[in-house]
Amino acid sequence: MTDLRLDYGEAELLESGRYEEKLVAGGMRCHGGFDESGEYRSPRTIHRAPAIAAWQERLRRDGHELVRVDRALLPPQYPSVEQSKLLLLEGVQEPIVRALTIISIVEGFGAIIRDVPVPKLDECVVESIAGTALAHLERGLFEAHARDEAGHRDEGGHKQMWEAARDLALETPKVPNDVLMRIMGRRAQRERRRLLPEIDADLERMLNTMATVLVVEIFATGTFEWGVKLLSDPEVSAEPQRAGDMVRFIRADETPHVEYLRAALSEVAARTLRTVDGGTLSGHEAVDRLMHANLKGMITTRPAENRGDVREGLAASIERAGRSADLIERLDALEVAWTPPATTGFEPEGENAASA
Numbered sequence: 001m002t003d004l005r006l007d008y009g010e011a012e013l014l015e016s017g018r019y020e021e022k023l024v025a026g027g028m029r030c031h032g033g034f035d036e037s038g039e040y041r042s043p044r045t046i047h048r049a050p051a052i053a054a055w056q057e058r059l060r061r062d063g064h065e066l067v068r069v070d071r072a073l074l075p076p077q078y079p080s081v082e083q084s085k086l087l088l089l090e091g092v093q094e095p096i097v098r099a100l101t102i103i104s105i106v107e108g109f110g111a112i113i114r115d116v117p118v119p120k121l122d123e124c125v126v127e128s129i130a131g132t133a134l135a136h137l138e139r140g141l142f143e144a145h146a147r148d149e150a151g152h153r154d155e156g157g158h159k160q161m162w163e164a165a166r167d168l169a170l171e172t173p174k175v176p177n178d179v180l181m182r183i184m185g186r187r188a189q190r191e192r193r194r195l196l197p198e199i200d201a202d203l204e205r206m207l208n209t210m211a212t213v214l215v216v217e218i219f220a221t222g223t224f225e226w227g228v229k230l231l232s233d234p235e236v237s238a239e240p241q242r243a244g245d246m247v248r249f250i251r252a253d254e255t256p257h258v259e260y261l262r263a264a265l266s267e268v269a270a271r272t273l274r275t276v277d278g279g280t281l282s283g284h285e286a287v288d289r290l291m292h293a294n295l296k297g298m299i300t301t302r303p304a305e306n307r308g309d310v311r312e313g314l315a316a317s318i319e320r321a322g323r324s325a326d327l328i329e330r331l332d333a334l335e336v337a338w339t340p341p342a343t344t345g346f347e348p349e350g351e352n353a354a355s356a
């Protein structure tokens with residue numbers, strides 16, 4: 001491992017380096033910027049990107065696989081690009097404004113990762129965690145992630161960048177004032193149950209948050225594709241280049257989030273966790289249980305929830321825009337059927353994995 005640098009200071013993982021030109025969106029200075037060749041460079045990656053690559057390489061050299069989510073699990077976006085385009089061409093903006101605003105709010109929520117209590121990991125994990133992503137969660141990785149999503153000081157982050165993309169493409173539309181309230185209502189309904197009752201509650205909470213965020217980040221790939229296609233389309237976007245680019249920049253910034261979470265969860269899977277009753281639990285079993293539960297929710301209940309939320313206001317939006325109700329039938333005709341795969345790829349092996 002001598003050629004791999006595995007230890008970094010917090011300041012290094014938060015360092016962006018110098019930009020030739022800074023990114024400005026909707027009059028706001030945002031994170032990230034452009035190098036001499038005009039190429040966009042994500043914030044806080046000058047050390048963070050090679051660090052994550054080194055931690056992943058170490059796992060590979062030690063013979064461990066990285067946690068991998070099958071892309072077949074990603075449900076189609078609703079409304080799809082075609083459906084969204086039809087709505088916009090018909091002058092029904094509200095559902096799309098709502099969808100883009102939800103994305104910006106959810107991006108901002110990503111900052112909660114810095115508030116997740118990190119237990120003493122060297123006590124919770126049997127094997128050493130020196131020189132791992134796990135050892136750097138509290139030393140820059142969570143903080144960098146939070147800053148990327150919600151912005152930092154006078155710099156906008158993904159929340160502000162999505163708002164800028166929306167306002168560029170749709171010419172600063174009126175934003176419905178109940179978007180946040182409805183998201184919060186939906187979140188409050190979700191049940192919380194312990195998935196790893198064998199281990200310390202704080203450790204479970206941290207690992208589950210990481211698994212949840214990883215799954216959300218991976219599933220967001222579909223949302224980004226949708227955003228790039230729709231907002232880059234000159235038929236429906238007032239600023240196809242700038243609005244589309246904004247989404248492309250955000251998408252580029254997401255790579256380190258997915259990759260450090262994959263590294264850290266894979267490091268857990270390669271180790272052994274201490275249980276509260278003095279025994280041990282295989283890290284592999286723990287990660288499988290968390291990933292399975294999170295993926296299961298995302299492929300079964302969530303697509304229907306999302307679709308229901310969109311459709312709830314659809315008829316009213318169409319009516320307010322002065323369009324006839326048969327637009328819903330035309331939208332439905334564009335629908336693509338989707339059945340979730342039968343397995344998540346993280347099916348826990350059995351109940352007897354915990355040993356005393």
Ligand SMILES: [Fe+2]
Pocket residue numbers: 107110148149158250254
């Ligand atoms: Fe983000």
Ligand SMILES: [Fe+2]
Pocket residue numbers: 110149217253254257
């Ligand atoms: Fe992210």
